[in-house]
Structures are given as C-alpha cells and as structure tokens.
Amino acid sequence: MRILVCADGELHSKNAIKKAISLGLFVSAEVTALHVIDPWLKTFYNEIYAQGRKQYLEYVDKCLQENAEQTRRAFNQECVAERLNATFKVRHGEPLVEILEEMNEFPPDVLITGGKCLNVWSRFKSRNLPLQLKKKINKEVSMIVVDNI
Amino acid sequence: MPDCGKYVPGFLFCLSFAYIGMNLDRLIASYHNAGADWATFLYESAQLNYVAILLLGGIVIRNTLPIPKALLPGIKIARPIIKPGIIILGVHYVWADVVRVGSVGLVLTAFFIFGTAIIVMWFCKRWGVSDGLGGIMGAGTGVCGVSAIIATSPVVKANPIEMAYAIGTILLFGTLMLFTMPYIGNSIGLSESQFGAWSALAILNTAQLVAAAEWYGTEALNTAVLINVARIMFLPLVVLFALWFYVLRTGKQDSNREINKWHLVRDKFPIFIIGFFLLVLLNSMNIQSLGGPRVAGSPFWAMNAVYTWCFAIGFAGIGLSISIADMKKAGGTAFTIGMTASLVKMVLGLVVVLLIGSQLLRIAGS
Numbered sequence: 001m002r003i004l005v006c007a008d009g010e011l012h013s014k015n016a017i018k019k020a021i022s023l024g025l026f027v028s029a030e031v032t033a034l035h036v037i038d039p040w041l042k043t044f045y046n047e048i049y050a051q052g053r054k055q056y057l058e059y060v061d062k063c064l065q066e067n068a069e070q071t072r073r074a075f076n077q078e079c080v081a082e083r084l085n086a087t088f089k090v091r092h093g094e095p096l097v098e099i100l101e102e103m104n105e106f107p108p109d110v111l112i113t114g115g116k117c118l119n120v121w122s123r124f125k126s127r128n129l130p131l132q133l134k135k136k137i138n139k140e141v142s143m144i145v146v147d148n149i
Numbered sequence: 150m151p152d153c154g155k156y157v158p159g160f161l162f163c164l165s166f167a168y169i170g171m172n173l174d175r176l177i178a179s180y181h182n183a184g185a186d187w188a189t190f191l192y193e194s195a196q197l198n199y200v201a202i203l204l205l206g207g208i209v210i211r212n213t214l215p216i217p218k219a220l221l222p223g224i225k226i227a228r229p230i231i232k233p234g235i236i237i238l239g240v241h242y243v244w245a246d247v248v249r250v251g252s253v254g255l256v257l258t259a260f261f262i263f264g265t266a267i268i269v270m271w272f273c274k275r276w277g278v279s280d281g282l283g284g285i286m287g288a289g290t291g292v293c294g295v296s297a298i299i300a301t302s303p304v305v306k307a308n309p310i311e312m313a314y315a316i317g318t319i320l321l322f323g324t325l326m327l328f329t330m331p332y333i334g335n336s337i338g339l340s341e342s343q344f345g346a347w348s349a350l351a352i353l354n355t356a357q358l359v360a361a362a363e364w365y366g367t368e369a370l371n372t373a374v375l376i377n378v379a380r381i382m383f384l385p386l387v388v389l390f391a392l393w394f395y396v397l398r399t400g401k402q403d404s405n406r407e408i409n410k411w412h413l414v415r416d417k418f419p420i421f422i423i424g425f426f427l428l429v430l431l432n433s434m435n436i437q438s439l440g441g442p443r444v445a446g447s448p449f450w451a452m453n454a455v456y457t458w459c460f461a462i463g464f465a466g467i468g469l470s471i472s473i474a475d476m477k478k479a480g481g482t483a484f485t486i487g488m489t490a491s492l493v494k495m496v497l498g499l500v501v502v503l504l505i506g507s508q509l510l511r512i513a514g515s
Contacts, residue, residue, distance in 0.1 A: 010310075040478075041312055046229055048355045048463075049296035049381050051417040052303070059303035060312075067309060 001029035004108035009071040012114030016146040017075055020112045021082050031086040033075045034102050036095040037064045096132050115145040159223015167461035174199035200364040200464055207468015227466025231359055232421055234459030239428025240442050240449045241371050246512045247429055253509050254376035261350050262383045265490055266291035270394055278482050280395040281307030285315045286483055288387050290490035294319040294354030300388050300417045305395045317478030318487035323354030324471055327361045342510040343502045345372030350498035353491055356467050363460055371512035378422050385417040
C-alpha cells in the first residue's frame with residue numbers, strides 16, 4: 001500500500017503528516033511526503049516599475065528553498081520519532097498540476113492533504129486545493145482531508 | 150544566451166490583440182460620429198474605448214479560455230512595454246508643466262505616500278502584524294503596489310505566504326479601482342486632469358493606474374503619468390524608511406551583514422524616469438529639427454504615434470495577465486489592510502483633487 005501526503009509546511013499539512021504517519025504505521029504502508037515549490041511569486045518580478053528584480057528573485061528562491069527544507073526536517077523528525085521509514089519528495093511548479101503529475105507517475109492508494117476550515121466567503125474565494133484534487137483524481141484513490149482544527 | 154524565442158508567440162498574440170482592440174475602437178468611434186445609437190451608447194455611456202476593450206477582453210480570454218503555455222512568457226513581457234510608452238510620453242510636457250503640476254504632485258504624493266506608509270506600518274506594529282507583512286503592505290499601499298512589494302520584501306524579510314496575500318490583495322483592489330473609478334469620475338463630472346491626479350494618488354498598482362487614466366482621456370493620462378513619476382521617485386525613500394522602521398530602529402540588523410544605504414537607494418531608483426525627463430527637456434528646448442507631438446512628420450510626432458502602440462500592447466498584456474486565481478490569493482490581514490488603505494486613499498484623494506480644481510493639474514504641453 002502506498003500513501004502520498006501533501007506537505008506545504010502550514011499547520012493543516014502538519015496535521016495531515018501526523019495522520020499519514022499513523023495510518024502508515026497501522027497498515028504498514030509506504031509513506032511519501034510531497035512538497036511543491038510554487039514559483040507563483042516569481043512571476044511578478046517584471047512588474048512595470050519593479051526595482052531590485054534580481055534581489056527579489058534571489059530572495060524568493062531562498063525563502064522557498066528554506067520552506068522546503070524546514071518542511072523536510074519536520075517530516076523527518078516525525079518519522080524518526082514514530083520509527084517509520086518514509087520518503088520526502090520536492091517538485092517545482094503549480095501545486096495542483098505537480099500533485100496530479102506525481103500521482104500519475106507513482107500512483108498511490110491513499111492521498112492525504114491538509115484542509116483549512118473555510119467560512120462561506122473564504123470557500124468562495126479560496127483556491128481550495130483539496131476540493132480541486134478531489135475533482136481530478138482517479139476514483140480508485142482514497143482521499144483524506146485533515147482539517148485544521 | 151537568453152532564450153528569446155519563447156517570448157515571440159505570446160508577444161505576437163498581444164500585438165494582434167492590441168491591433169484588433171485599436172481598430173474596434175476606431176470602428177465604434179466612426180459609427181458614433183455617424184450617429185448610430187448603439188455606437189453612441191458604447192462610446193459615451195459604456196466608455197468602451199480601446200483600453201476597455203483590451204482590458205475586459207483580456208480578462209475574459211484569460212479566465213475563460215485555456216491559454217496555451219507557449220503564450221505565457223510573451224504575455225508577461227508585453228506588460229512592461231508600457232514603460233517605453235511612458236518615457237516617450239515625455240514629449241507631451243514642457244518644464245513649465247513639470248514645475249507647476251509636478252510640484253503639486255510632489256507635495257500630494259509625499260503626503261499620500263508617506264502618510265499611507267507611516268500609518269499602515271504604525272497600525273500594523275500596534276496590532277501585532279508581522280514586520281514582513283506590515284512593511285510590504287505599507288510600501289505596497291503607499292507607493293506603487295506590486296512593484297513596491299518587490300522592492301521592499303527582501304529588505305523587511307517578508308515570508309512567501311505574506312507576500313502572496315499582499316500581492317493578491319493589491320491586484321484585487323487595483324483591478325476593482327481600475328474598473329470603478331472611471332465611472333465614478335464621469336458620474337460626478339470630474340475633469341480629465343482632476344481624474345488623472347485622483348488615479349495617481351488612489352489606485353494602488355501602477356499598471357492599473359496608467360490604464361484607468363488612459364481610459365478616461367489623454368489629458369487624464371498626462372497628469373497621471375507626471376504625478377506618478379513623482380510618486381515612484383519616492384520608492385527608494387519608502388524602502389529606506391521601511392528598513393529604518395523595522396530593522397535599524399529595532400536593532401534587528403544581521404550583525405555580519407552591513408547594509409549600505411546608498412546602494413539600497415541606488416538599486417531601488419527607477420532609472421527610466423531619467424529618459425522621461427530627458428524628453429521633457431528636449432521638448433522644452435523647442436529644437437526645430439525635433440518638431441513636436443503635433444507637428445506632422447517630425448521625430449516627436451512619430452514618437453507620439455508610437456506611444457499609443459506601446460500602451461495598447463501593454464494593456465493587452467495587463468488584461469491577459471489579470472487572473473481571478475491570482476486575486477483569490479488575497480486574504481488574511483493583508484486583505485483588511487488593503488481594503489482600508491484603498492478606500493481611505495480613494496475618498497481623501499477625491500476630496501483633495503476637488504479642492505485643488507482643474508487648473509493647477511492641467512498639462513498645457515508645448
């Protein structure tokens with residue numbers, strides 16, 4: 001059995017990691033955490049009056065790498081504490097596209113993501129990645145959304 | 150060698166879109182002049198000129214049709230084509246304009262920029278908002294939106310989530326203001342020069358500011374661009390202020406990394422405005438061989454024709470870049486700060502330009 005968990009470093013994804021680890025231990029599954037480095041912020045570097053573009057791009061790159069590294073460290077710590085052998089992967093691109101691509105290349109049995117508790121307004125304006133994933137993933141894959149409570 | 154080929158398809162797409170938009174504008178205008186009711190409605194009531202066609206058309210295309218990935222790099226580089234357009238616009242001014250409107254603009258922008266930046270940063274500090282978010286929202290709402298966020302974020306060490314919220318918020322309110330302010334201005338009978346000053350003071354993002362002013366009329370654009378030049382000249386000072394407010398004053402400076410303030414100001418200075426002022430200077434010198442924007446066949450007349458194309462391509466790029474998904478990133482505290490700052494600037498800016506009147510804000514040209 002293979003479990004794929006999405007890890008972006010935010011609180012809801014930390015809860016998702018905990019869930020993936022406990023489930024992985026329970027069913028002796030292979031757990032893989034996926035962190036996607038989203039280059040969205042970099043697309044604004046050429047704003048009309050933008051100054052210090054190189055510095056901005058370097059800064060954003062550094063922040064995104066640090067975030068990936070922190071997420072990897074936190075995931076590894078959780079795995080060591082629970083004595084679970086797991087894999088941490090990093091992909092670059094639009095999160096929805098990259099998660100689907102990963103699932104296409106290495107199909108999991110269970111997909112676990114974190115989910116924010118959204119009110120009506122937030123639900124309307126949020127990208128709501130778990131909902132978009134639910135619509136697009138193969139029906140044979142079970143999906144668990146761990147809410148940020 | 151940079152891969153320039155990847156920009157070609159998207160740029161050609163923007164160029165074609167701009168061509169269609171400009172010709173549709175001419176077509177509607179010709180029917181309007183011929184007395185067709187539908188054209189009069191579109192031209193006068195709906196204010197559907199080439200700017201509106203390119204922006205609205207671009208938004209519809211971007212958010213409803215699947216844009217091929219091959220077009221995206223070219224669309225992104227189409228937006229900054231507005232910049233050479235602004236430099237060329239220098240031929241519309243003489244020094245008397247710069248001194249009169251520019252000095253009014255300088256006082257207004259100094260008041261609005263530093264007023265907004267200081268108040269936003271101070272309130273953020275008081276309400277426990279992180280330094281990173283407070284710094285980029287202070288600069289973003291005060292100076293020139295996303296451009297200011299790009300300049301400030303490495304200085305105040307904003308984190309990526311805060312930057313995403315801030316950029317989404319600025320884009321959202323900039324776009325809302327772009328599509329509402331020209332109609333508000335028209336409904337209350339604001340003159341073109343007053344509208345130009347109002348948009349330069351109130352609209353958070355530069356691209357939307359230029360589009361709104363051009364949408365309203367050439368005179369509005371002339372005033373808006375001059376005041377906006379004054380506005381962006383303050384960008385390095387606002388970054389310096391954010392550095393002092395969040396880093397130097399609080400002693401949070403990295404001990405092994407000396408911050409060179411002169412280098413910071415130099416790096417954040419918008420060099421292209423030197424080109425703008427150079428053209429103002431040449432136009433003011435009344436050099437016979439250069440002619441003027443209204444002297445047919447002269448070099449300045451040709452440049453004047455080119456600027457509309459630069460703007461049209463830029464507006465096509467702006468319209469095609471306005472993604473609802475991007476604006477959905479607006480949220481959290483940034484949303485509240487952005488909404489409050491934009492509403493306050495909109496109302497205060499309107500009161501100020503109504504008090505000043507049209508005369509002081511009008512560009513006479515050569």
